Amino acid sequence: xxxxxxxxxxxxxxxxxxxxxxxxxxxxxxxxxxxxxxxxxxxxxxxxxxxxxxxxxxxxxxxxxxxxxxxxxxxxxxxxxxxxxxxxxx
Amino acid sequence: xxxxxxxxxxxxxxxxxxxxxxxxxxxxxxxxxxxxxxxxxxxxxxxxxxxxxxxxxxxxxxxxxxxxxxxxxxxxxxxxxxxxxxxxxxxxxxxxxxxxxxxxxxxxxxxxxxxxxxxxxxxxxxxxxxxxxxxxxxxxxxxxxxxxxxxxxxxxxxxxxxxxxxxxxxxxxxxxxxxxxxxxxxxxxxxxxxxxxxxxxxxxxxxxxxxxxxxxxxxxxxxxxxxxxxxxxxxxxxxxxxxxxxxxxxxxxxxxxxxxxxxxxxxxxxxxxxxxxxxxxxxxxxxxxxxxxxxxxxxxxxxxxxxxxxxxxxxxxxxxxxxxxxxxxxxxxxxxxxxxxxxxxxxxxxxxxxxxxxxxxxxxxxxxxxxxxxxxxxxxxxxxxxxxxxxxxxxxxxxxxxxxxxxxxxxxxxxxxxxxxxxxxxxxxxxxxxxxxxxxxxxxxxxxxxxxxxxxxxxxxxxxxxxxxxxxxxxxxxxxxxxxxxxxxxxxxxxxxxxxxxxxxxxxxxxxxxxxxxxxxxxxxxxxxxxxxxxxxxxxxxxxxxxxxxxxxxxxxxxxxxxxxxxxxxxxxxxxxxxxxxxxxxxxxxxxxxxxxxxxxxxxxxxxxxxxxxxxxxxxxxxxxxxxxxxxxxxxxxxxxxxxxxxxxxxxxxxxxxxxxxxxxxxxxxxxxxxxxxxxxxxxxxxxxxxxxxxxxxxxxxxxxxxxxxxxxxxxxxxxxxxxxxxxxxxxxxxxxxxxxxxxxxxxxxxxxxxxxxxxxxxxxxxx
Numbered sequence: 001x002x003x004x005x006x007x008x009x010x011x012x013x014x015x016x017x018x019x020x021x022x023x024x025x026x027x028x029x030x031x032x033x034x035x036x037x038x039x040x041x042x043x044x045x046x047x048x049x050x051x052x053x054x055x056x057x058x059x060x061x062x063x064x065x066x067x068x069x070x071x072x073x074x075x076x077x078x079x080x081x082x083x084x085x086x087x088x089x090x
Numbered sequence: 091x092x093x094x095x096x097x098x099x100x101x102x103x104x105x106x107x108x109x110x111x112x113x114x115x116x117x118x119x120x121x122x123x124x125x126x127x128x129x130x131x132x133x134x135x136x137x138x139x140x141x142x143x144x145x146x147x148x149x150x151x152x153x154x155x156x157x158x159x160x161x162x163x164x165x166x167x168x169x170x171x172x173x174x175x176x177x178x179x180x181x182x183x184x185x186x187x188x189x190x191x192x193x194x195x196x197x198x199x200x201x202x203x204x205x206x207x208x209x210x211x212x213x214x215x216x217x218x219x220x221x222x223x224x225x226x227x228x229x230x231x232x233x234x235x236x237x238x239x240x241x242x243x244x245x246x247x248x249x250x251x252x253x254x255x256x257x258x259x260x261x262x263x264x265x266x267x268x269x270x271x272x273x274x275x276x277x278x279x280x281x282x283x284x285x286x287x288x289x290x291x292x293x294x295x296x297x298x299x300x301x302x303x304x305x306x307x308x309x310x311x312x313x314x315x316x317x318x319x320x321x322x323x324x325x326x327x328x329x330x331x332x333x334x335x336x337x338x339x340x341x342x343x344x345x346x347x348x349x350x351x352x353x354x355x356x357x358x359x360x361x362x363x364x365x366x367x368x369x370x371x372x373x374x375x376x377x378x379x380x381x382x383x384x385x386x387x388x389x390x391x392x393x394x395x396x397x398x399x400x401x402x403x404x405x406x407x408x409x410x411x412x413x414x415x416x417x418x419x420x421x422x423x424x425x426x427x428x429x430x431x432x433x434x435x436x437x438x439x440x441x442x443x444x445x446x447x448x449x450x451x452x453x454x455x456x457x458x459x460x461x462x463x464x465x466x467x468x469x470x471x472x473x474x475x476x477x478x479x480x481x482x483x484x485x486x487x488x489x490x491x492x493x494x495x496x497x498x499x500x501x502x503x504x505x506x507x508x509x510x511x512x513x514x515x516x517x518x519x520x521x522x523x524x525x526x527x528x529x530x531x532x533x534x535x536x537x538x539x540x541x542x543x544x545x546x547x548x549x550x551x552x553x554x555x556x557x558x559x560x561x562x563x564x565x566x567x568x569x570x571x572x573x574x575x576x577x578x579x580x581x582x583x584x585x586x587x588x589x590x591x592x593x594x595x596x597x598x599x600x601x602x603x604x605x606x607x608x609x610x611x612x613x614x615x616x617x618x619x620x621x622x623x624x625x626x627x628x629x630x631x632x633x634x635x636x637x638x639x640x641x642x643x644x645x646x647x648x649x650x651x652x653x654x655x656x657x658x659x660x661x662x663x664x665x666x667x668x669x670x671x672x673x674x675x676x677x678x679x680x681x682x683x684x685x686x687x688x689x690x691x692x693x694x695x696x697x698x699x700x701x702x703x704x705x706x707x708x709x710x711x712x713x714x715x716x717x718x719x720x721x722x723x724x725x726x727x728x729x730x731x732x733x734x735x736x737x738x739x740x741x742x743x744x745x746x747x748x749x750x751x752x753x754x755x756x757x758x759x760x761x762x763x764x765x766x767x768x769x770x771x772x773x774x775x776x777x778x779x780x781x782x783x784x785x786x787x788x789x790x791x792x793x794x795x796x797x798x799x800x801x802x803x804x805x806x807x808x809x810x811x812x813x814x815x816x817x818x819x820x821x822x823x824x825x826x827x828x829x830x831x832x833x834x835x836x837x838x839x840x841x842x843x844x845x846x847x848x849x850x851x852x853x854x855x856x857x858x
Contacts, residue, residue, distance in 0.1 A: 053124075054115045063124050 008077065011043075012084045019043045026070070026077025034068035050082045095129050103129065438593070454543045470570045472536040480536035484549075486521055487514055487584070495586055500595035508552060508564065508585035511577070535577075541584065542570050548588055554581040635683070642687040643695070645671050646713075650698055654715040661712040663705055664688065728777055729817035741815060743827075746807035750833040753796040753813060755821045757789070768850060770796055774813065775849040782808040784847045786840040799833055799840050
């Protein structure tokens, strides 16, 4: 990991509270909309899924791909973001 | 087997996943799909084309047995609950329409019931034999269609008592499309146990109708449910097995009459749904059919009928089919290529055949006629009797000419693409000793005339640029006159107008040029790659260098700030810093980094200033640390006066009313210094410079006030004037007089007579 995005750092910097799902790194407007239609409107809901999948990268990425047809970079970003957040706050 | 996964319960799924080494994780609505997919993937990878057949059937049975055993342990309510869940996952199991058609054969002895799910099922359970018969009907029908020839099939043996024609008649006619479908899917499904024989060929004709019928979901469901029953039974080796299972599940339900209906109902439906693993294969086929349309169907049936491989490994069959289909087209392509190659070869061979060309009737032969003036033999016409000689000469020299040109084209050194007159005459006389030179000369002249007149022969008379240097340059001559002119110079030659390169040469040349192209491209590629590599390396090197420089700068700044703080001197020698940071053996190596870092600091570092100072009598460059907040020692000091408090100023009271003072803003509310009181006491005493007598100083942290009690009001005046309006640690001090009573109220224990307070440390001078 050479560097992380500003979004990633912003997200990992503080507890997520009621942040929307679009605050997750790798999740932009389009993916955010898709996730919201799938019921994942807040970042903590995605975190829940992340935890239910036991922080398994492969499964989480697969899930992202299924749910909002995210590409591998987006899902990897999102995964890293949630993982770092968990390392920090969980 | 993979299709089975869809219908697994959460618990089953979990155990399956655990078997395959997955971490056990909660199966929720959102994760289930994902995990099912994973499991399928794993199962697909694991299943082997051949030996997956028997284990598959085995596992099916074991699964069925497992579920039936399990259900006998569970109580009725639980079963019902499970059934409800299954029903929702698997879609409506038995829609009213389908149940109606199913009930048709058994309706003779049962009263009419409402068309609800439960009603139909309860009816079925009341007449289990009838249901079984009906089921067997399907099986036998399937057998008659598929294994008409195989009488030794065990299923036929077990069901031999069933009257095929009678049973298959009514119920399935009514729903012929779906029943047809069942038979066809069953036959493909059963390919594992025995190869399909005949019915498969009827499938393509049926499938379109299936396809249309599938558009309605009701139909699909009915087919599914039907398949759930039939195919599972068709897979059963014998009916006795079925009946034993059947009775065993039926046994507990007979215990109480009231519960006969519901437990059995649940048992039956549960069996149905547990066996749905098998129907899922056909349904998955259905799905594929829907996806792919009708085009896939004939192909599949073709493959299954031809290769008779297991339909279970659909994929491998698919691969074979792919290969097969491609083989045909590949062969076609090869044939076409061969054809064109032959054509090309024939063309090549044909072209070189000079005899046929020369002897062609269409050749223009200018015969010398004596009565026409200007006709000179050997110059613009040929005597009739010499035509055949000239042609013979051509036939003699043509192979030689061809071989020469071939040699030239092949790049043979010294080969020339023509025959000069001299060479021709030598060659001809060598071939035919009887012909004398002059005869040869005449023939050659005649031949030249013929060649000029017949461009179609593919030969041309050319004029060599120079007859001495063996040059390949020549210009063609198109008229007999110019030929005659050049003939005297001896620079006339004969060559082929359209020389063809021999195949081997062509191949070698092509190979050569291709090789050289490849080499050039390869070289360029290597160069580009090298450049790119170099550029990458360069960029990395630069990055590394700049990182080094930055870390060096940070180290330098650390050292400067630390050293200046520790030693008390505000500056530090540059060379000293370098020698501290870099070990002697690295100094030469790191010189460039160091210089860059020094330059960087000089340019971009505001806290460090470079100047020249004399250190121990020697001028050297030093770095001075400029603290952004000023020095910490200075911070606890009086920093000057904000406004005038001397005599005559408006801020100065002429008479001090009381000996007590209240000083504000000497410290912050959040100042947590434990010996704040002594610090402030010292500061005040030092500031007041021993010229006044202070009895008592105290602080109140809550209101940030310092209280001072002096011996006399005059002393208080001095304190007032020396403190009021001064900056202390960046804060402006204000002093007020306080009445003695108030002061005594607040500090009752404060002394009223000396000894006066003295500063705890030696006096320092404050710059003003």
